[in-house]
Amino acid sequence: MTPFDDALLAPGSDLVELTAAICDIPSVSGDEAALADAIEQTLRGRPHLDVHRDGDAVVARTTFGRDRRVVVAGHIDTVPVADNLPVRLEERPGDAAGAILRGRGTVDMKGGVAVALALACEVGTPGTEPAVDVTWVFYDHEEVEASLNGLGRLARNHPRLLDGDFAVLGEPSNSGIEGGCNGTMRVEVRTRGVAAHSARSWTGVNAIHAAAEVLARLDRYTPRTVTVEGLDYREGLNAVRIRGGIAGNVVPDECVVEVNYRFAPSRSEAEAEQHLREVFDGFDVTVTDSSPGARPGLDAPMAKDFAAAVLAVTGGEPRPKYGWTDVARFAGLGIPAVNFGPGDPLLAHKDDEHLPVAELAACRDALRAWLVG
């Protein structure tokens, strides 16, 4: 794969062409090699960077011997393409929000990848030496099951490569800082019955009917909003899948409701599980998946500096992050982390995913201002 042209990466660029070029290399989870190659070849050989490759993750580090190190990370994979590639630039001359780039990855999160790639090339060159050392991480398999996550694999294979005092994850955050994230837990709530031929249903017990109470409790449930370190986290409790029945003429003996609980970072995984067991008291509850939340971490000194830099450049106030992101993975490594990237997270995974292109340079400028100091 050809590296990205220096013209696309120029310090004064609006980053639109670079973002488009990154989006137009499809990289659905599991198929990131071509994009990882292009990123690696773009970074390798630059005298201010040590470049490492692990699978389809690329890590590039400055080594100025600064007393603090910032990790800037972003995933390079996307959810499946929905007939929305190549990306299209729409100028929208009458619209105050300006031009948008439309297509898969523009929001989640190749805009953030473009910001990071351009800054990785620039920060550390003569005249743009950073105030901190910087580790740039471009990783694979974020959009699929946690066991495949490239950041997790780096943490297992090369833990020292992720060392740092603070981390910025370039997930879309409307160019403001989004602190921490909710935890997420999945449980299966299972009802059991007795199978029977549906022509003689009185000889059986219908497990799907028994799930009425499970769904009623979900339908009645009022999620909390919890304030953590000044940010309000909205929780959620949802059936995400339901299954039951084996044939059109059999009273089913099992019904399984898969429930996803998103819980504020003030609640531990153990507390979240306990809460679910109370909500579904009387039913068989099995935890199938769990990831802790992360407190916003905005009381750390570096976070305060970063928040000030972002406020000055993009006008963005810190807000809570609702979705689970790898911020929590950094928190688990003991590294305070925040989300900061261009794009509206509500458009992530949508077929009409699109990005106001003005956010690209604004994010780049805010991040550069903080790193260079």
Place this chain on the structure above:
Amino acid sequence: MTPFDDALLAPGSDLVELTAAICDIPSVSGDEAALADAIEQTLRGRPHLDVHRDGDAVVARTTFGRDRRVVVAGHIDTVPVADNLPVRLEERPGDAAGAILRGRGTVDMKGGVAVALALACEVGTPGTEPAVDVTWVFYDHEEVEASLNGLGRLARNHPRLLDGDFAVLGEPSNSGIEGGCNGTMRVEVRTRGVAAHSARSWTGVNAIHAAAEVLARLDRYTPRTVTVEGLDYREGLNAVRIRGGIAGNVVPDECVVEVNYRFAPSRSEAEAEQHLREVFDGFDVTVTDSSPGARPGLDAPMAKDFAAAVLAVTGGEPRPKYGWTDVARFAGLGIPAVNFGPGDPLLAHKDDEHLPVAELAACRDALRAWLVG
């Protein structure tokens, strides 16, 4: 396929070996050819029978010019084998019910097929001329969707072959007459919502939660028992399948509950549908499958004669049939029909399907007494 040996078919046989031989030719729906071949070759060439083949259905008719004709029909397919072939004979010397034959098909309904095959060979031979003409029908694809049913195919391809004044379907009925059958209708009850990422579930509407009320109505529903022509038909209303959700992190926008309604033969399909639309008022209801019930037909003169013959030999009183059977298909052709066969219908499709072997000869004797007069 080798025809069944005449020794197995002998008039004085207890039919156990013949039933075992028929069971041990596996004939799961769609794979009936070998058994159909064996039946065809057993019947073809006998001077008292005209034999026809259509797909894997075999029809054999006597042509004595009698003023009435009886159709004796049975399906030769089974539900999938559950490690319960070959069949095993268990003598059970201490058990009053006597020996049993255990394995797939013994009840549903190769015992009935053995009775019919033996009688087809015997009734019409010199000294055993019947009082009525007899049409023996062995057909395929009864255990799968109605569109594949071999009896239905015969009615379309060769309607004259099924002509008759009365029909006996050899489905298991504990060797008593079971009259008519309930109708069956399947509907999909569908709820809709608005998809959203489960991390921001307040931006969506959960279709699975909306199904709580559908399941609650099913759970509260009290099925009727309806007396038709002196027989009590128990109804049933059951969710047989439920599905909803596309991923572990998406608020689902659709949930579908598949409901099976078994309704008394006093109710038409249109009335059954109307009832379901009332039960699920406010929800989207789509009929996916429907078969009418059949009134018991026990007021027909031939039915009364047959009931007397059965009572005399097996002691069985007429009872209602709960399961939908092809009796309703005969009713649709204008031919009164009853179920009559060896075995307990509650054991049909069960892994431990088994048949008290004494019922085989009893059914054969009762049916022969009525046909020969």
